[in-house]
Amino acid sequence: MPIKKTPIKNRIGGVFVPVRDIERAREWYNQILGLEGGEISFGHIYSAPMDGTAGLILDTMPKWRNEDGNVSTYQAPSIQFLTNDIYASYQFLKENNVELLTGIEDDFYFVFKDPDGNLLMICKEIS
Missing domain, CATH: 3.10.180.10 (2,3-Dihydroxybiphenyl 1,2-Dioxygenase, domain 1)
Incomplete structure (x- = not known):
């Protein structure tokens, strides 16, 4: 079967990690991974400054919470x-x-x- 041309790149741009408290999560990941810098955007997303092809993105995921306010x-x-x-x-x-x-x-x-x-x-x- 021939491979069809696709507009989607075969590269991961980022990996989202669901978190409850963006400030606490940023502090913990920065400490564990030895990171510095990075901004919290939109009040719920932290893009960690990572090496490599994919970024680590911590997100409280307000759109994806259930009726109890929890995220998986x-x-x-x-x-x-x-x-x-x-x-x-x-x-x-x-x-x-x-x-x-x-x-x-x-x-x-x-x-x-x-x-x-x-x-x-x-x-x-x-x-």
Whole structure:
């Protein structure tokens, strides 16, 4: 089957993470990822200054909340942050009282929660 021409780029522009408190989330992600700068826009979006092809966007998602005012969180790790030292990264999160859900698995990755309950993953970068 021939590939059809599409106006959509095969590049991810950003990954949205649902959060409840944009200020608290910005502070936590900045601390954990060693980030500085970045602005909160429209009162509910923080675009984290990331390296790489996709940006990390924290959003309180006011349009997507249910009738109780809640927004769903990631219940499976869907974002992978990279590290050159999986053991130092694990220890760093432990020392910063981050909720770790797994130990280091297969000498390659581990899963943790952000303050909003989103499941995230750290993986060893493969060169």
